[in-house]
Amino acid sequence: MTNAALIYAKDHRQQHLQSLIDLLRIPSISTLAEHNPDMKRAAQWLADYLKGIGMARAEVMPTGGHPAVYAEWLGAGAGAPTLLAYGHYDVQPIDPLAEWRTPPFEPAIRGDDLFARGASDDKGQVFAVVAATEAHLKGNGRLPINLKLLFEGEEEITSPNLAPFVKRHRQMLAADAVLVCDQAMLSPQLPLIMYGLRGLTYMEVEVRGPTQDLHSGTFGGVVDNPFNVLVRLLAQLQDPVSHRVLIPGFYSRVRPLSDEERALLARLPQTDEQLRRLAGVPALVGEKGYTAIERSCARPSLDIHGIPGGFIAAGKKTVIPARAGAKVSMRLVPDQDPDEIAGLFEAYLHAIAPRTVELEVRTLGAARPVIVDLHGPAIQAAATAYRDGFGASPAFQRGGGTVPIVRDFQDLLGVPIVMMGFGLPDDNNHAPNEKINLTCLYKGIETLTHYYTLFAGTKKGSSRTRE
Amino acid sequence: MTNAALIYAKDHRQQHLQSLIDLLRIPSISTLAEHNPDMKRAAQWLADYLKGIGMARAEVMPTGGHPAVYAEWLGAGAGAPTLLAYGHYDVQPIDPLAEWRTPPFEPAIRGDDLFARGASDDKGQVFAVVAATEAHLKGNGRLPINLKLLFEGEEEITSPNLAPFVKRHRQMLAADAVLVCDQAMLSPQLPLIMYGLRGLTYMEVEVRGPTQDLHSGTFGGVVDNPFNVLVRLLAQLQDPVSHRVLIPGFYSRVRPLSDEERALLARLPQTDEQLRRLAGVPALVGEKGYTAIERSCARPSLDIHGIPGGFIAAGKKTVIPARAGAKVSMRLVPDQDPDEIAGLFEAYLHAIAPRTVELEVRTLGAARPVIVDLHGPAIQAAATAYRDGFGASPAFQRGGGTVPIVRDFQDLLGVPIVMMGFGLPDDNNHAPNEKINLTCLYKGIETLTHYYTLFAGTKKGSSRTRE
Secondary structure: HHHHHHHHHHOOOOHHHHHHHHHOOOOEEEOOHHHHHHHHHHHHHHHHHHHOOOEEEEEOOOOOOOOEEEEEEEEOOOOEEEEEEEEEEOEEOOOOOOOOOOOOEEEEEEEOOEEOOOOOHHHHHHHHHHHHHHHHHOOOOOOOOOOEEEEEHHHHOOOHHHHHHHHHHHHHHOEEEEHHHHHHHHEEEEEEEEEEEEEEEEEEEEEEOOOOEHHHHHHHHOOOOOOHHHHHHOOOOOOOOOOOOOOOOOOOOOOOOOHHHHHHOOOOOOOOHHHHHOOOOOOOOOHHHHHHHHHHHHHHEEEEEEEEEOOOOOOOOOOOEEEEEEEEEEEEEEOOOOHHHHHHHHHHHHHHHHOOEEEEEEEEEEEEEEEEOOOHHHHHHHOOOOOOOHOOOOOOEEEOOOOOOHHHHHHHHOOOEEEHHHHOOOOOOOOOOOOEEHHHHHHHHHHHHHHHHHHHHHHHOOOOOOO | OHHHHHHHHHOOOHHHHHHHHHHHOOOOOOOOOOHHHHHHHHHHHHHHHHOOOOOOEEEEEOOOOEEEEEEEEEOOOOOOEEEEEEEEEEOOOOOHHHOOOOOOOEEEOOOOEOOOOOOOOOHHHHHHHHHHHHHHHHHOOOOOOOEEEEEEHHHHOOOOOOHHHHHHHHHHHHOOEEEEOEEOEOOOEEOEEEEOOEEEEEEEEEEEOOOOEEEEEOOOOHHHHHHHHHHHHHOOOEEEOOOEEEOOOOOOOOOOOHHHHHHHHHHHOOOEEEHHHHHHOOOOOOOOOOOHHHHHHOOOOEEEEEEEEEEOOOOOEEEEEEEEEEEEEEEOOOOOHHHHHHHHHHHHHHHHHOOOEEEEEEEEEEEEEEEOOOOOOOOOOHHHHHHHHHOOOEEEEEEEEHHHHHHHHHHHHHHHHHOOEEOOOOOOOOOOOOEEEEEHHHHHHHHHHHHHHHHHOOHHHOOOOOO
């Protein structure tokens, strides 16, 4: 069965390349209103294509913003597992345009790479899902699993309407696992499975002192300057030597790294020295007892992003500002709860703030961390599929960043998330000269073709595991 | 001799009021280029008036910016002391115009007050000097002292050209004391002599980390965030409990407050509670062992004015900024040296900064503190003049602010500075509905008329005292 699908995939590389080029020609930039018609065109192109390859249902569906594309083929029956595959068809803006070697929406092949905005992020990877689906439907006349596809048009503008859409269509989207195809491999020889993401609590602090700005000549030494107070408060958030966050209770729910995870992370090819050079700093810092890679994805952190208020223009003004603010966020790891952390942060600052100022602490955002059992069958099937498609075992890594939609899928659908991808670190996502490597693309299509078949074997006893 | 001058002053109150109104009609706003012709007009008006009352020399003199008015009468001979009186004829802008009850350049009398921009700051006080001069010249045909008058047109734009002018004309401006008439009394019954001012060292700090902004998802917990580092450095500048500045050597040259000074400051009518309400804060803070008024004028202080860099817009952005800055100034008291303090500040920050960032410390400004011996004859003559003019002994106070020109006069001419004034705390300087109280104005003219006579008696043995 897979064989016919695989043969179809290999035989249709040129046709698939041409179709992807058609999709890449549509300038579906979600953040620019003048491209709204292009958003509709790209969504319709996908729905039409999916209809054309034999999906039972394929349509453009409205959301609160740009439309989503939904398609399904449920002919494998109740005995087979159901997979929901997610991707996005919107792309980033193209500036600075002058730095593109060829126009961003006129796809160009140079060597083994296809250059165009969206080639890697994420139209190329969306199309790999579509092409693998086509390989089964056309090669075998059917899929080995029940398949649902959801491609959104707002990922590059932080998916404001996706969670409501998923909530509203929970029944329609019900599945045994969610496949997210929107990431890079570590190298062409080293595929990657992300099995976790950090969460985030984003806070805003405001210290209010005098009712209006005061002159430091008259009041310097007599009133508590909100900025003098604020830096004292912020300095007490983190130990300068151990770099540990000093908020009481901050670490109480942090899940320790298992020996197995530490071993997996230690096998990653990136060295501390490479990371240091990438960051462009004299030295890395951080919590004792953890490698840099462990700290960056499996340990929580705290960063100050800016300190608004006061006098920040050129020159000198001797003001005691009436108020001082700060933007502070914390990256969280399982099983920290972002709302609980927000409460601890607020309580701690109130406890250490002097009574000579008024303190206000606001929560600007909260996203929960994600972790998926890397022994689960849906994940292990992905590892096998990579071995079949790329001839290489994947690395397992948690991501240091935060992708709220992943956690939303996990919470709303209650199933494991499988994060795969066929991009490369040098694909220039969000930058000029974005590209996808064609060998990776074709191997990606074949990997997914394998994955569908492997996923069919995960049904019994394991597919209901919740993370 | 004084008697005839005093009688002249009292007899000419209406004429003086009319002349002051003429001067106030000229909108000499130094910061607005469209008023440059008005600046010239106001300067010429003063020169003409001074010529008219019999000053031997009275002219408009060029500076690097708006012109200065210089006049002299040196007929008292080598045996008499020479006084240089300083004031400024430029005024602040008038916005918000809608809040003025009568137009700012159409002087209006309501009750005992004359309303107009510049009425108190400083044309009214400049005119008091002019009118007292006139009283002697017209009432007695001569002055009891050698008198030099210097009225500048750039005080409201921080006097950028005054020090160079004084330096260039040091011989012309040589005197035994400088009288600065540009301040308020504490109340109509309580005149004030300022015998000191705080100095200032204004610093800019920059902490540089990564070569470019980084994503806190990827690098949070791995690199030293310049803002995290900066708040730790700034928090170590001042003790949170004692409020003392922690820079080693900061206090080593601070002149202790004498018992006499503490007694003088304790006699000032302003209470801590009044100061607290004026500042609009829940409580005053500061160095233990000093009253609020002592801290505000006779003890050094440190204030953070703003922390530029990073993300300060609305919303949330998870950036680790490449750099973070801070604007910090310190008010200094005798005998602190602003350049030495700048060096101590810089050395301290370099000593406590981690090697994981690059630190740059720049000096934006430095002004030395001022103190004048309050037992000196020029000051004591001013106290007597107040008693004669207002029937009240003046309070003695140091100012918490910094007036660089005062220190420039002290340094360049090497003589005591006498700071008097006839404004009131509610004169609305720099605000809508500026006014001068007419009783204070007339008594001010009479006080200065007395002062010239009293200053004539200071020559022997004391006038050369340097502070």
